[in-house]
Amino acid sequence: MQFEIRDSRPIWQQLAQQLRERIVKGEYPPGSHFPTVRELAAQAGVNPNTMQRAMGQLEADGLVITNRTAGRTVTEREDVLAEMRRTLAIQRTEEYLKDLQALGLDRAAARELLGAKGEENHE
Numbered sequence: 001m002q003f004e005i006r007d008s009r010p011i012w013q014q015l016a017q018q019l020r021e022r023i024v025k026g027e028y029p030p031g032s033h034f035p036t037v038r039e040l041a042a043q044a045g046v047n048p049n050t051m052q053r054a055m056g057q058l059e060a061d062g063l064v065i066t067n068r069t070a071g072r073t074v075t076e077r078e079d080v081l082a083e084m085r086r087t088l089a090i091q092r093t094e095e096y097l098k099d100l101q102a103l104g105l106d107r108a109a110a111r112e113l114l115g116a117k118g119e120e121n122h123e
Contacts, residue, residue, distance in 0.1 A: 003044040015044060015054035023063050023074055024085045034064050034072035 005014055019040075022028055035043075041051035055072070058064045062080045064072045075081065100110050 003046075005044075011046060012050050012053040012057070015040075015046070015051060016057040019054060019058055020061065020063060020084060021088060023058075024081055024088060028074045030074050030076040030078075030081065032074050033070075034074055036071065 003015060003018055005011055007014065028034060037048050037051045037055055040055075041048040044051060055064065059066060059072075061084060062077065063075055063084060065075055066072050097107065097110055100106075100113075105113075
């Protein structure tokens with residue numbers, strides 16, 4: 001899996017965001033073994049300390065659980081996963097609205113575009 005470092009936010013925050021998304025999308029299913037810090041750091045091409053910081057955030061979010069003898073696993077708590085899914089959706093919505101505002105469009109235009117796209121997908 002590739003990681004993308006693409007903006008001015010600290011790298012560990014970008015890594016944590018991408019891992020959150022992978023977890024809620026099911027790329028790392030609930031209850032499954034989570035890759036080690038070293039494995040993920042090698043995939044991302046970053047220092048293990050940077051990835052450890054990202055992993056610490058995932059633990060704080062409740063998305064991964066550290067078991068001293070078995071490594072890390074993805075949470076099985078559906079409420080935690082649902083809340084993170086909602087949080088990520090809100091972030092994406094805010095980014096979308098901000099991008100449209102930069103184009104000179106307001107929330108009404110955003111709703112219209114979403115409605116038109118939704119109807120297009122149902123045809």
